[in-house]
Amino acid sequence: MQVNDNKEFQPLIVAFCCNWCSYAGADLSGTNRLNYPTNVKIIRVPCSCRVNPIFILRAFQRGADGVILCGCHPGDCHYTSGNYFTRRRMTLLFSMLDFLGIERDRTRVEWVSAAEGAKFAATMNEFTEAVKKLGPNRRLEDLRCRKQ
Amino acid sequence: MQKIGVFVCHCGTNIAATVDVKAVAEALSHESGVVISQDYQYMCSEAGQNLIKDAIRENGLTGVVVCSCSPRMHENTFRKAAAAAGLNPYLVEIANIREQCSWIHKDIATATEKAIILGRAAIAKVQLNTPLTAGESPVAKRALVIGGGIAGIQTALDIAEAGFEVDIVEKEATIGGKMAQIDKTFPTLDCAACILTPKMVEASQNEKITIHSYSEVSAVKGFIGNFTATIKKKRRFVDETKCTGCGACTEVCPMQKVPNAFNLGLNNRGAVYIPFAQAVPKVATIDPNYCLKLRKGDVNEKVCGKCAEACTAGAINYHQQDEYIEQKYGAIVVATGYNPIKLDKFDEFAYNQCADVVTSLELERLMNAAGPNGGTLLRPSDKTHPHKIVFVQCVGSRCDDSKGKPYCSKICCMYTAKHAMLIREKYPDTEVYVFYIDVRTPGKNFDEFYRRAVEQYNVHYIKGMVGKVTPKSDGKIDVQASDLLSNEQLHIDADMVVLATAIEPDKTARPLATMLTTQMDTNDFFTEAHAKLRPVESATAGIFLSGACQGPKDIPETVAQASAAASKAIGLLVKDSITCNPCVAHSNELMCNGCSACEKVCPYGAITYQDKEFRTPYRTTVMRRVASVNPAVCQGCGACTVACPSGAMDLNGFSNSQIMAEVDAICK
Amino acid sequence: MSNNLKEQVIRSSGVNVLKCMRCGKCSGTCPSYDEMEYHPHQFVYMVEKGDIETLMNSDSIYKCLTCFACVDRCPRSVEPAKVVEAVRLAAVRIQGNNHLIPDQIPEMLDEDLPQQAIVTAFRKYTK
Amino acid sequence: MNTFMYYPGCTLRTQAKDLDAYARSSAEALGISLEEPENWQCCGGAYTTAKDEIATKLSAVRTLNAAKEADKPLITVCSACHNVIKQTNYDISHDEEMSAKVNNYLQLDEPYNGEATVYHYLEMLRDVVGFDNLKKQVVNPFKGKKIAAYYGCLLLRPSKALAMDDPENPTIIEDFIKAIGGTPVIYAQRNECCGGYITMEDKAQASKRSAKVMDSAQEQGADMIITACPLCMYNLKKNSGSELPVYYFTELLAEALEVKEADNE
């Protein structure tokens, strides 16, 4: 969580992006100068299927307010099948987080190809807004990790 | 103790205009482990790289973080620079502060703040980087080409030319494929046999090439550089080494009612046959479904046996069995080709009801000098000369329903123009109508060719589609069609109808893809590794694609792709060993459960298991099943790392602790 | 108006006219082709353009035999006969626009005419 | 004994009494019991493909539901009834919106969603009796008769819904002809429309269509033509201008089984 001058809540968003599609899509939105908020910080992974649920929980533990996972569109995975596994894993994980009462809008999976710079920016804008509306993550954080 | 160097790039003003690079360098200099933090105009320039190299040498850096453009841009540049200065290239990390920071944000304060956080994440990660060395795996200097059509032949010739052994596996009794059945080729109208058969002979005479005809690949194991294939040589009841191809057996065979597959059943042949005069290998084959002796079941019975009597070379062997050959290959090229689809679902065109409604490939045989009519175009029904011929385009292509194929078969527009032209040339008294939806002629000299058919040969091209073909009692065929430009429904009294039948991949392609763990699309065409940039490679390393097995193609395109696939295969075969991407998975045997979860999600079959002995307390040991990753096969996706419940499986370069360190640094 | 009509026809027919690749096979196969002013492929194209009223005012809508030859043979699964039916319904549903009125029936009858024909014609021409 | 629910339809009660009578007597001879549903209504004559018409489809659903409740397959012999009922059944089981609307309207004890099985009489002969079996029961075969099968449009199309035979190269009536000892004549117009209901207002068009069918059959040397549809029968006989005899397939069946006179005095 970041607090800026006018004290509007600024969520911290962690975005996991696969190297081949979504990270390149993020680069493309940069190349095209398409703005999205500074709240979003990208972590590069080889494939969306590299993202362990533990990473996502860890981000929430350390104070992230939203976590989004981006990968190649189903069928386009550089490694042929990675994102299909991702899709099942994340569907079940998100469903479980929802079951535990964690706000469902804090998590998201989006397929962004290397050509979809505009979609990447739009997705990040939307997601940041959605998380902003939810307010700070309180239900799934480690109090010891909160910034004083 | 870590000694990390941080290098912040201005990228001219690309970064420096929105990110206060000096502030970033300053802030990052306070991070733990950082011993030097500098900024520079252009880090990727030679001077910039020298800055990094000098810093590595002078400060004995253990890790480098470059805050610059996307790693997709210059990661390799900086890795090379590090390696030149003696630092393992995998100890370099990039913080992307251009594409993912300066270019998308406007406010300098927040952009700078974000750049610092991204730098911190890279520093946190690089602390956990380990030096990686790319592994090596040997390459067997032999290629396997599956399919002996023009694609397979061209690929094999090119590979052999480069000095490597090649095996062609062809399921039919001869190589040559579809091109051997074709009469003339567009857009030059030279005779297919005249340009193909020399290549077939060349292939058979090339000492580097081994042709396994009447054979199929029954199993493939291994990985790039190191495949093992099992080839099943089907029994042809003729000893290939003895048969001289004299054809005496084919003449004495009393069973002459076998539909001649080479002529698409338009005439008959014997139960023992040589597919066509220029067949390679020119060896007879007995069809056990028709041979009077073999059909009996007991070959010892005194039935027929005329071919054996006629064969002076003693090549006929009724007792022959299938033979299996196992061979190691460094590269595999798939060239399984295509077939016209079955037309059972399109009987509005009366293909099954009228002998004079033929497919285009059948027309090739009907017009071919070596075909059933010796090159004179005659109606199959009554052997009379047709005076009005209607061509129907897109039969089974571009369909949205289950009857046909959704794609354009690509070659039909051109071969139809060729057929029309050849007929008009040879039989000026024959009227030719072509019903088309679109005429697609992209290709060198293609449209000119089609225009010639219209302008010079006066072929009637009609925009519209045939709706119903009705054979009549007088032998004519009523073709009911729409003419969309004149907005009328036409009835043409034709003598023959030729259907430009959609083409589909050979039926053997799908089981082969499973065997090779390569991808296919829903139409059973092999999928290339990248639609634009890697068009002749499959996504599975070491497997290449040649010809129409990858998608509909004409001959020039097929040959071009065949040579391209060959050059890719040669590029692999010239190497004694291949360098593997070191960012691969590895399993910690002490933690591995041997549960096979990782193996199940691995798209490359890179994970195998073995039983290993482990020490347990009190000097006892226990056998456990543990996973090991073949670094030559693993591509580093990381699917296994998440499937593994104990965390025994981890990924070099993107380890659990590295990613977690990034998460922590960002969330700090 | 015409946009509403187009929507109505598309909804009523359940046909996606955009799937048409303009091959004309429907018109090539249509047994009523010569009786029609507008032909099956034109129905599809004109509905796509939104030019429905022209079709509604044409006699062509009463010439379709609903034999489904175009439906079965269309390579793109467009189902032109369903478009014709939808346009005809749009026409006869207009008050007073029935194409067949009961008073006309007696003179059409002959002793062999099966009532199937009468029932069907009523279904097709009348609302 | 196999029992079916048998739906005759309106025309079989009036102009096509033969079609009905021979169907019944032949079924009896073949050991098939046909039960007529109570208070059946007209099928509607033509199936409205429009998605926004429900009322015109209800009577077919009522018939189908009667078969479902009786737990018997529904059998039809008139091509038009068959077409309407099969299309209704297909759509109601594939189109949720339609099924919801119909069930909302009908308020049956249990919603109807396409559970009933619908057979054409010919399908019953093929799939239940079996043409081989039928052949054995023929006492009066049509030896040497060249018989042309006329499918028309309603029996085969739309093939997705009717699913009776290959719509372009059907064999069911030809196989039937072989079973009763005749020689089938294949001709191109056998699956093209006779002109149908257009005969009401455009005799010329109906004549053109039916003449084309008859000519096509005659050209291939047919001695007679057989059909399952009263309207086809009407158009071919009345409008084609051809002298080629046209019969209902049931008539030939009854004759082959020698039950023709018994029921049709």
Place this chain on the structure above:
Amino acid sequence: MQEAIISRAKQLLADGTVNRVIGWKRGEFAYDITPAIFESPEEIDADFVYDDFTSANVSKYLVKESRKEGKILAFLKTCDTYSLNQLTKEHRVDRDNIYVVGIPSDGKLDVEKIKAKGITGITGVERNGDILTVKTIYGDETMSVADAMSNKCLSCKSKKHVTYDELIGEDGEVTDTNRFDMVEKLENMTSQERYDFWRNELSKCIRCNACRNVCPACTCENCVFNNPDSGVENKAAADSFEENMFHIIRAFHVAGRCTDCGECSRVCPQNIPLHLLNRKFIKDINSLYGEYQAGADTTSKAPLNNYTFDDCEASIVHERGVE
């Protein structure tokens, strides 16, 4: 039943089919039954117990035991056979080294439920149809069997043994239970209500690891929570997040592998309904990817190691029902 089991165990030891038996013996109290290894008929006669309190699933012990010399005899209730099958599928046990005798299970008793009726000093029980006679040092008490039945048996999913070498008694069928009712009830709550429910439950966790230690799916050589490289190493929960983390990850790790044996909740000293987490995954898997019962066979692909091209998107979670 105990006699039949004991006599069969002794036979199989005597004829050399097996050299060890895994069974159960009694602890300090009548209802305190724990798994134990027996190597001789004498040991069996002395200590072997099989009664209404014998709930413990012994299949997990076979991970280690089946790697030892010689064959081991295991008596498995229906639910235990699912666990063993799953372990076989994951190569965690050497099935060839195990001789499985399937025994019927008509439901086991939960002593806590008996105690909750105010009954103490229990020395034994006797079942007579639906009536349970509890013997205590203070005399006999009666209650209905159903009231004393352990929760996991109340929602028994199957009376059918999925693997065995021989059976004692008749085999049953897969049963149709309402085991997802509670999961569904929670799903229909609001997000805040669910959060409150789980906060209340999970905050009771003392990280004793009993759930992990008893779970037949948790047989990792080294648990990720003990692995210093995993980044989530934590041996004792220090705060609410870590309670969540432990249970979410544990449930996720057994998702698609959990046979729903219910041992986790049975052994939880804090009575946290941990099985609901597993059942939530099972329910989701069944509804999203098709019915799947872990342990029903040894060949099918686990749902999380499998996919289809048209699987639903993760957004399905965001689109459904109650927020």
